[in-house]
Amino acid sequence: MKTKPAPERGGVKPRAATPLYAVRAATTSARANASSLTKARVTRKVKRAKARAPEPSKLWQLRLYVLDTTPKSVTAFVNLKKFCETHLKGRYRIKVIDLLKHPHLAKDDQILSIPTVVRKLPKPVRILIGTLSDTARVLVGLDLRAAD
Numbered sequence: 001m002k003t004k005p006a007p008e009r010g011g012v013k014p015r016a017a018t019p020l021y022a023v024r025a026a027t028t029s030a031r032a033n034a035s036s037l038t039k040a041r042v043t044r045k046v047k048r049a050k051a052r053a054p055e056p057s058k059l060w061q062l063r064l065y066v067l068d069t070t071p072k073s074v075t076a077f078v079n080l081k082k083f084c085e086t087h088l089k090g091r092y093r094i095k096v097i098d099l100l101k102h103p104h105l106a107k108d109d110q111i112l113s114i115p116t117v118v119r120k121l122p123k124p125v126r127i128l129i130g131t132l133s134d135t136a137r138v139l140v141g142l143d144l145r146a147a148d
Contacts, residue, residue: 060092061121067114068100076115079132
């Protein structure tokens with residue numbers, strides 16, 4: 001491999017030419033190391049995210065049907081939220097449906113009274129009516145504990 005000699009500048013020797021195959025090997029191995037590190041980081045992040053997220057089959061989907069912000073509706077939401085944080089920590093989704101804004105949604109779950117909680121998942125569908133102030137009845141109603 002021929003290289004042109006660089007003109008000398010003030011007594012500084014020109015750098016020796018590095019063979020092209022050595023440069024390619026060094027950059028390829030650096031890229032491989034960087035990509036393997038990146039892949040390892042991504043894999044660890046995905047595993048951590050999967051460990052934190054509940055499995056879809058174990059996720060509880062609850063719908064709370066309310067009518068505006070009446071005292072009973074607010075009490076039902078607070079009680080449901082407290083119940084879920086205590087017994088279903090991180091494994092639940094609550095969807096609040098205001099029947100003043102979306103009255104057509106009451107037909108889907110056959111809502112006759114409010115506030116009403118409908119457990120969509122896990123199956124079977126369960127329906128609770130009221131402010132959910134009696135924890136024992138809520139546990140039995142949502143099928144978390146057998147009736148005594």
